[in-house]
Amino acid sequence: MDIDQKLQAGAEIVKExxxxxxxxxxxxxxxxxxxxxxxxxxxxxxxxxxxxxxAITGLDHPEYLTDExxxxxxxxxxxxxxxxxxxxxxxxxxxxxxxxxxxxxxxxSICDIDMAAQLYEREAAExxxxxFRGAPSTDHLxxxxxxxxxxxxxxxxxxxxxKES
Amino acid sequence: MTTPMVGVIEKVKTWARVNSPWVIHFNSGSxxxxxxxxxxxxxxxxxxxRFGIKLQGSPRHADVLICTGPVTLQARxxxxxxxxQMPEPKxxxxxxxxxxxxxxxxxxxxxxxxxxxxxxxxxxxxxxxPRPEAIIYGVVQLLKSLQN
Amino acid sequence: MGAEKKPEKFxxxxxxxxxxxxxxxxxxxxxxxEIVTSxxxxxxFVHRGMEKGTESRTWVQNLYLMxxxxxxxxxxxxxxxxxxxxxxxxxxxxxxxxxxxxLIAELERIHSHLLWLGVAAHEGGFDTLFMLSxxxxxxxxDLLEAITGNRVNYSANVLGGVKIDIDEVKSAAILKGMxxxxxxxxxxxxxxxxxxxxxxxxxxxxxxxxxxxxxxxxVGPTGRASGVPYDVRxxxxxxxxxxxxxxxxxxxxxxxxxxxxxxxxxxxxSYRVIRELVDHMxxxxxxxxxxxxxxxxxxxxxxEAPRGELFYFLKSNGTDxxxxxxxxxxxxxxxxxxxxxxxxxxxxDMPMILAGIDPCFSCNDRMILVKRGNDQTVWTWExxxxxxxxxxx
Numbered sequence: 001m002d003i004d005q006k007l008q009a010g011a012e013i014v015k016e017x018x019x020x021x022x023x024x025x026x027x028x029x030x031x032x033x034x035x036x037x038x039x040x041x042x043x044x045x046x047x048x049x050x051x052x053x054x055a056i057t058g059l060d061h062p063e064y065l066t067d068e069x070x071x072x073x074x075x076x077x078x079x080x081x082x083x084x085x086x087x088x089x090x091x092x093x094x095x096x097x098x099x100x101x102x103x104x105x106x107x108x109s110i111c112d113i114d115m116a117a118q119l120y121e122r123e124a125a126e127x128x129x130x131x132f133r134g135a136p137s138t139d140h141l142x143x144x145x146x147x148x149x150x151x152x153x154x155x156x157x158x159x160x161x162x163k164e165s
Numbered sequence: 166m167t168t169p170m171v172g173v174i175e176k177v178k179t180w181a182r183v184n185s186p187w188v189i190h191f192n193s194g195s196x197x198x199x200x201x202x203x204x205x206x207x208x209x210x211x212x213x214x215r216f217g218i219k220l221q222g223s224p225r226h227a228d229v230l231i232c233t234g235p236v237t238l239q240a241r242x243x244x245x246x247x248x249x250q251m252p253e254p255k256x257x258x259x260x261x262x263x264x265x266x267x268x269x270x271x272x273x274x275x276x277x278x279x280x281x282x283x284x285x286x287x288x289x290x291x292x293x294x295p296r297p298e299a300i301i302y303g304v305v306q307l308l309k310s311l312q313n
Numbered sequence: 314m315g316a317e318k319k320p321e322k323f324x325x326x327x328x329x330x331x332x333x334x335x336x337x338x339x340x341x342x343x344x345x346x347e348i349v350t351s352x353x354x355x356x357x358f359v360h361r362g363m364e365k366g367t368e369s370r371t372w373v374q375n376l377y378l379m380x381x382x383x384x385x386x387x388x389x390x391x392x393x394x395x396x397x398x399x400x401x402x403x404x405x406x407x408x409x410x411x412x413x414x415x416l417i418a419e420l421e422r423i424h425s426h427l428l429w430l431g432v433a434a435h436e437g438g439f440d441t442l443f444m445l446s447x448x449x450x451x452x453x454x455d456l457l458e459a460i461t462g463n464r465v466n467y468s469a470n471v472l473g474g475v476k477i478d479i480d481e482v483k484s485a486a487i488l489k490g491m492x493x494x495x496x497x498x499x500x501x502x503x504x505x506x507x508x509x510x511x512x513x514x515x516x517x518x519x520x521x522x523x524x525x526x527x528x529x530x531x532v533g534p535t536g537r538a539s540g541v542p543y544d545v546r547x548x549x550x551x552x553x554x555x556x557x558x559x560x561x562x563x564x565x566x567x568x569x570x571x572x573x574x575x576x577x578x579x580x581x582x583s584y585r586v587i588r589e590l591v592d593h594m595x596x597x598x599x600x601x602x603x604x605x606x607x608x609x610x611x612x613x614x615x616x617e618a619p620r621g622e623l624f625y626f627l628k629s630n631g632t633d634x635x636x637x638x639x640x641x642x643x644x645x646x647x648x649x650x651x652x653x654x655x656x657x658x659x660x661x662d663m664p665m666i667l668a669g670i671d672p673c674f675s676c677n678d679r680m681i682l683v684k685r686g687n688d689q690t691v692w693t694w695e696x697x698x699x700x701x702x703x704x705x706x
Contacts, residue, residue, distance in 0.1 A: 194360075196383055205454075208447035273365065275362040276361050
């Protein structure tokens, strides 16, 4: 099966939940799905044995404020987070994308259907502040034990911890 | 005890220490590059054990602490604890550029700084990573300074 | 109390400092008698915040930062990153540069597998094998140093190509080195498949079936030892793997012995492909120009690191600094699988099982906490290793 067919076959599996499709590279297809359908789409992908979950990438799309001097600054309270679930099957990579606003950064955990996702989810939870509903563990995985609550380092608004005075 | 007697005992202690220092290794956030080179010093090509240098598992038995990497927030307390558990007199060798200046990791949010910021360091070995010969040379420099 | 008293769980916690090994990480094992009933990990002792760090460095500076994600598999990190940036910039790398990248990556695989063989043998109390494999590893370290100028963190890759070249003298040295290592590797294969005492520690231990491995997302040699047929070098050839293909090595046993066998067979593959590369090195340029500002876009770059699939996601916003770089190292996938397979095994087998995935913590320290009721005792990894060795005496 060549890459195009493989990608089409993949898109076919999840088509009932897809909102929009794009092809960023020859061996990739990006499919946008609504957060409430994500788990169903992941389950369908895994059941079909199309490929395996390679990684979960988090992205931050903040909104910008322009102050009186014309300097653009990141608004820490408004913006969207995006999660990318990358599935690899041979050379093809299929990505399910979901967008979550800061105000409601909650999504169903997929740990019960794919155990491998646990570490990826915990990483995204810590670094981006996304709540995974039903995740088996929410302990710190990579950040230190005394890391301040509510500080998410990979959000654009984060520029470093304040020096302890 | 009389003073000359104490002097003799001290001499014997230094002699023993210089001829067979026990070493503990701690990675406080390094990329492993330095760590595999430290391990390489124990293996047949370099074989520091023939000089009496022994890698030790417990800080309570160690004379020299070999540290690698920048210090991360999570590792800082552990590094201090390992250092405090070591019996006096104790010496620290910081291996690699990261231990000197945080190296390429400078400015990363989880990096507190270099090893010298957290515990006193006696010898710095530069390099990314230093060759095994350089690490051995660093330890030898430390031992020489003890003799005087 | 009328109710029957529950058997008390005993939690063994390992980490985060280990004398002879590479990195820090912390494990907790709950045990009933000898048998492990649950296992959890705590990483982050070497979490430095690199992904965030990339966002305030230029594309070129990041090459040197990414190379230091892990000092053992540095070249593949640099390669995955460089390939991603080149895809973003729509730049084609000359064939000779691609062949040299593959050559360095395969030499690195040899160094990494020999390193692992030694470390795994050490965990099993087989220090002779440890010393011998590390002695032979120096051969490949010398070659890497001769070619690139450094033993570790070679910096062979630049954006748009490589900065080192191979000449006849180096080619001859590589071929000679491969002949020596191949002969030594045959000996190691014999040792890990025939030595009775060693087999006692590896055969039918830590077994992971194909179904489990697929469900848990194992990658690399750990997965391939259970028959998971994934190898990025074969599935999605990059560098020069299209012209100098490697054969996928799998096994069906899924136990520790199979993990040894798969890695050793991979060494043979590496020797073979390196000889081919040296004999048929394409001529031409080493680098191509690459703009300082990278056009907007998102790419995925996958390569096969010695430990499994390495996954990079790069996003550019059109400036000279990246918008986001995501790195998913193979060890992270394998952690999940190993914590699940640890359950039901003897505590004494834990060092070998953990070493069996070739954990790369910068890509974890290990100390053990032993918990009896409210009583906690910390073991060092060394204590656990000795416990394992004593148990099997």
